[in-house]
Amino acid sequence: MRDRFNTLPAETAVAKDGVALYANEANGVAQLTVAQLKAIYQGDVTNWKEVGGADAPIVLYSRENSSGTYVFFKDNVLKGEDFAASAQTLPGTAAVVNAVSKEKNAIGYGGAAYGKGVKEIKVVGKDGQAYAPNAENVKSGKYPLSRPLFMYTRSAPNGEAKEFIDFCLSAEGQAIVTQVGYFPVK
Numbered sequence: 001m002r003d004r005f006n007t008l009p010a011e012t013a014v015a016k017d018g019v020a021l022y023a024n025e026a027n028g029v030a031q032l033t034v035a036q037l038k039a040i041y042q043g044d045v046t047n048w049k050e051v052g053g054a055d056a057p058i059v060l061y062s063r064e065n066s067s068g069t070y071v072f073f074k075d076n077v078l079k080g081e082d083f084a085a086s087a088q089t090l091p092g093t094a095a096v097v098n099a100v101s102k103e104k105n106a107i108g109y110g111g112a113a114y115g116k117g118v119k120e121i122k123v124v125g126k127d128g129q130a131y132a133p134n135a136e137n138v139k140s141g142k143y144p145l146s147r148p149l150f151m152y153t154r155s156a157p158n159g160e161a162k163e164f165i166d167f168c169l170s171a172e173g174q175a176i177v178t179q180v181g182y183f184p185v186k
Helices: 034-041 068-076 093-102 135-140 159-169 171-179
Strands: 010-023 059-063 088-090 106-111 119-124 146-153
Touching: 010 068, 010 093, 010 135, 010 159, 010 171, 034 059, 034 119, 059 068, 059 093, 068 106, 088 093, 093 106, 146 159, 159 171
Parallel strands: 059 088, 059 106
Antiparallel strands: 010 106, 010 119, 010 146
């Protein structure tokens, strides 16, 4: 963008999200570390018993590589490395949740707003405590897979773009953020 428009874009955080780990409700695993998630999603850990669960193969579900959630997960969990070849790519978080709800040995990930009908696995933070991707933990940054959600403009927002971003950051806009399942930045 810098080369095309001779400027750097302006980034404005308008919401927060927690990238949740979904398991089937029958899964006995309650929490995982980021290192365990990395090992699972790279295919180094392939059985739930290796992380405290039942003796059953882990079925991996992932988002498509054009997804921002995919990129965040790859950068923050896999540290830029590739997913296991066995990871099944699905076109959206709703598809991941649906697949996980039907496969008792599955794990998947997506935005915290979508975890209906599946179990959310807690993720261990830097302090050694396990955290759920809820409003308190995401807003405080204790949930290790928290991320801001941005709006981008070509330069510092002005005119109608600024009015819209100001609305997004207003009490009314942040209430909408909460209604759709994300977390406010204010």
